[in-house]
Amino acid sequence: MSSVLLIFIILSAVTLSSAFMTVFSRNPIHSAIYLVICFFSIAGHYLLFNAQFLAFVHIIVYSGAIMILMLFTLMLMNLNKEDEVHKPRITRLGAVVSFFITVSVLITIFLQTKPIVGEYDTTGEDYQSIKVLGKVLLDHENGFMVAFEFASVLLLVAMIGAVLLSKKENSAK
Known part of the structure; x- marks a missing residue:
């Protein structure tokens, strides 16, 4: 067994186990920590694909920014057991x-798919270069810049919504 295959198996086991622990953990803070572990193991998969830039951007964006946003949301919402509404059995079902x-x-869908057979055309360009990757993603012809702007506006709206949801109403006005 090669070392790359062994690393892949270990990373896959860490990814799957941390993903399941994220879903099945009763404490929301523990779920967030398990999600960070899952994000880091996915970044390890990117490193195995020789996509270093994508791995580091994944760590910075997901493990950094998104998880901090989620933790702030969890802390602002102040989730307690006594505030939790018990869900009826029909909802669980x-x-x-x-x-x-x-x-x-x-x-x-997975079983119905067929692999692509034939030649794979390559341009010979190195997309690991940040300069080339920036030109491809943010070029005016492709229009990917608009998607990045929409993502930033979506995150801002989500953060404002979390703050407004967690805001306590003053009963003594």
Whole structure:
């Protein structure tokens, strides 16, 4: 067994176990920590693909900015056990049924796909270079700059919404 395959197996196990712990952890702060571990292991997968720039951007954007935003949201919302509304059994049943339908659709799609057969055309350009990658992503012809701007506005609106949701109303006016 080669060392790359062994690293891939270890990273995959860490990714899957931390993802499951993110979903099944009862403490929201622990879920956020497990999610950070999952993000770092995914960045390790990017390093295995020889995509160093993508790995570091993934760490900076997801493990840094997004997780800090989520932690602030969790702290502002002040989630407590006594404030938590108990969900009826029909809601839990609906969630389980939705999960199994989604998994069955994804497995069906996976089994129905066929690999691409033929030559893979390459341009010979090195997309690991930050200069070339910046030209490709932010070129006026491609229009990817608008997507980056929409993502930043979406994150700003999400942060403002989290602050407004967690704002306490003063009952003594």
